[in-house]
Amino acid sequence: MLSSFKHLFLTALLWLLPLSFGQASALEVPVWSGPASGPKAQEGRRIIFIASDLKNGGAAAVSEGFLSAGRMLKWNITIRDGQGSRAKIQKALNEAIQAGSDGIVLGGFDAADFRAEIKKAQSAHIKIVGWHSAPRPGSSSLMFSNVTTDPLTVAEKAARLVCEGSEKSGVVIFTDNDFSIARAKTLHMKKYIDDHKNCNVLEIMDVQISKAEHLMPGAVARLNERFGKKWTHSLAINDIYFDHINFPLKNIGRKDLINVSAGDGSATALHRIKSGLSQQVATIAEPLKAQGWQVADELNRAFAGSGESGYTTEPLVITQEVLKNLKDGNLDSKMNYKEAYSKIWYP
Known part of the structure; x- marks a missing residue:
């Protein structure tokens, strides 16, 4: 063995x-080759990020990346923890709609499981972007974009x-x-x-x-x-x-x-x-923090009336040897995605 x-x-x-x-x-070290162009920053938006469960390290890391991007975009962001409960996620969605949010992020749960709530949000002109909210990346009838690897x-x-x-x-x-x-x-x-x-x-x-x-x-x-x-x-x-x-x-x-x-x-x-x-x-x-910034970029594109970026990250095989050769152990710290997105939003 x-x-x-x-x-x-x-x-x-x-x-x-x-x-x-x-x-x-x-x-x-992986380098960035994501989008190089897009709409300028759509500042002053109110966003609700609903995490499936913040005990899930992926959802937690993406929410942190999204918060970081949101500060640059001058957005008012609220993070809600679904705690793995369908009822709590449903409640958070309904409250986001009632509050008149500009955008909602589906952080790690299936959009299809909350079709009625999402359709209600869309009818209220609320933009919806998901992370790991469908089996494949890209747009759908329920989301402007779903950010995930394949x-x-x-x-x-x-x-x-x-x-x-x-x-x-x-x-x-x-x-x-x-x-x-x-x-x-x-x-x-x-x-x-x-x-x-x-x-x-x-x-x-x-x-x-x-x-x-x-x-x-x-x-x-x-x-x-x-x-x-x-x-x-x-x-x-x-x-x-x-x-x-x-x-x-x-x-x-x-x-x-x-x-x-x-x-x-x-x-x-x-x-x-x-x-x-x-x-x-x-x-x-997956480069989770970078994906948090991509979620913000997709929402920004939705607010500006543009199309989604069409960008999909490729997953990385990570072993002990790989990590030993990353000095800080952070997979996406050297990708320069923050600089790339800041140039798009504030040219």
Whole structure:
């Protein structure tokens, strides 16, 4: 298993594909190649950013990036935490509509689940932009734009690391069926694994992200009892599952398991991967702070009556070696996206 572990790291480095914001190897810093033109700053807008759950490191990081961009745009921004509750998200949406907001950001929950509220907002001429709010990036009938990487690319990169990183893999996939983007990732990971003779999906485990802290210990114990050493690898649609897996694995003596996450590159995940003390060896990360700025740019375009930017970031395969070569450990700190957007908004 140790040789398999080493092989996984090498494979992760070899499979860091060219990135849409610059041709980068594992030892290079990604550079910005996003939009270079667009409407000037539409100042003085009132925005409500509704996060699916701020315990989710991805949603939290995007909200921080959005707040930073909003300060430059001189916007009045309120962050609402849905806490993983459909009722709380619905309430926040209705209150944003009643308050006469100029824009609403859907921060990590499915737009389709709140169709009635979104249609009501659109009727009131409120602009809607999402982050991870549909299975694919771009515009739809419910959103001016949905900011995300392609989840199928994320899923394939994660599954590839597992299948090509060992001679034989028994894989458990942790997912949350409440989210369409999670379902899309899961199905694509399963398809990729099914196409490889040395790789086998043992089980797809549906665990609510908002309850992962409480549900993972029991899930790990049940899986180990059922599959034992046949369970060699874990894939997950979000890093948060691996926030809560180390102690349960330690308790059952499973230090051999290898974990890879198909999103999103949370600060907590990056820290444990860089330390080398965790059984999570890789994450397929997104430049989350930069995506927060892109959400602001898409809203700014909507306010100005322009079209969406059409820009989509490419996900990054992040391993310990990659992080060791980023001095500050911040994936998007060297991308110069702040300078790029400021030149668009204030030419």
